[in-house]
Amino acid sequence: MFSLGTETFSLPLEEKLKYEQGDSGRSFGYKKIGGNAVDASGLSDASEFMNIAKDDVLAFPRVVHRDYPSTVTAAMASVVRPFVCKSLEVNNTFLRVFNHQLGLPETSLEGLHARDQQSCSEARLIKAPPIPGKALADRPIIGAHSDFGSLTFLHNILGGLQVILPGETEWKYVKPIPGHAICNIGDSLSVFSGGILKSAVHQVVPPPGEQGEHERWSLVFFTRPNNTQVLHALVEDSPTIAESVKQYPVEKFNTGSTAIEWFYRRIKYQRLNNRVGPESWAASRGTEHDPDAK
Ligand SMILES: O=C(O)CCC(=O)C(=O)O
Numbered sequence: 629m630f631s632l633g634t635e636t637f638s639l640p641l642e643e644k645l646k647y648e649q650g651d652s653g654r655s656f657g658y659k660k661i662g663g664n665a666v667d668a669s670g671l672s673d674a675s676e677f678m679n680i681a682k683d684d685v686l687a688f689p690r691v692v693h694r695d696y697p698s699t700v701t702a703a704m705a706s707v708v709r710p711f712v713c714k715s716l717e718v719n720n721t722f723l724r725v726f727n728h729q730l731g732l733p734e735t736s737l738e739g740l741h742a743r744d745q746q747s748c749s750e751a752r753l754i755k756a757p758p759i760p761g762k763a764l765a766d767r768p769i770i771g772a773h774s775d776f777g778s779l780t781f782l783h784n785i786l787g788g789l790q791v792i793l794p795g796e797t798e799w800k801y802v803k804p805i806p807g808h809a810i811c812n813i814g815d816s817l818s819v820f821s822g823g824i825l826k827s828a829v830h831q832v833v834p835p836p837g838e839q840g841e842h843e844r845w846s847l848v849f850f851t852r853p854n855n856t857q858v859l860h861a862l863v864e865d866s867p868t869i870a871e872s873v874k875q876y877p878v879e880k881f882n883t884g885s886t887a888i889e890w891f892y893r894r895i896k897y898q899r900l901n902n903r904v905g906p907e908s909w910a911a912s913r914g915t916e917h918d919p920d921a922k
């Protein structure tokens with residue numbers, strides 16, 4: 629997958645832009661460097677993405693959502709599909725464990741993330757160029773966010789990923805360990821579980837020290853719920869979840885959004901093309917956002 633990233637991001641910008649994800653909130657396709665805001669002031673990001681839909685990968689050569697650059701199409705069967713299938717298998721193992729621990733009826737979570745239902749699940753390749761000197765050293769490569777879907781399975785090579793753990797206020801580095809992946813819970817699973825599982829806020833800053841002289845690469849798979857699934861705490865299915873929600877305001881887990889609406893809103897308002905002011909950043913926020921925070 630990393631070789632596919634090298635081939636794809638080496639294409640001329642003009643070619644890559646033919647596959648741009650657009651401003652509607654859909655993420656499948658290419659995102660150029662600087663396409664997204666990293667904060668409320670509208671500072672731009674410093675990484676390019678190629679996002680490949682799970683549905684397009686599994687249905688290939690039939691197109692479900694969109695087409696991709698020739699490098700991706702050529703590698704779809706031999707490289708992308710095995711990566712997506714393995715990622716789905718691993719994420720399903722996590723879903724089964726969480727399902728059990730949350731006391732949900734068997735296969736509830738797997739059913740909400742069904743392989744054969746359309747979703748915003750996707751593979752993502754990320755490349756960030758080296759950031760020379762100290763001038764931009766404090767500027768995030770990817771702004772602070774919680775992940776939008778349910779589970780993230782991340783392979784990164786250099787440091788730079790930072791997280792604020794639940795209940796804490798300080799950024800901590802998440803060090804990549806060779807042969808290991810980083811798993812992260814997103815908003816959707818946090819909502820389904822009534823806040824028992826937390827979607828931690830994270831960001832990517834320029835890799836520390838000498839690592840900053842190298843290109844930074846990541847490979848991610850995001851498992852997101854079936855598009856039509858309404859995001860709400862699964863209180864009727866689990867006494868454990870019903871108990872948990874009692875400690876939160878009633879509206880906290882009644883998002884009133886389907887999975888696709890939640891996702892499109894977050895993607896759409898972090899796009900700089902859609903920015904009108906700091907309110908756009910606020911509109912892109914997820915479960916991490918405290919509307920009363922300054
Ligand atoms: O590149 C990384 O280490 C993290 C990427 C990330 O947080 C994301 O794509 O949602």
Ligand SMILES: [Fe+2]
Binds near residue numbers: 773775830
């Ligand atoms: Fe993330």
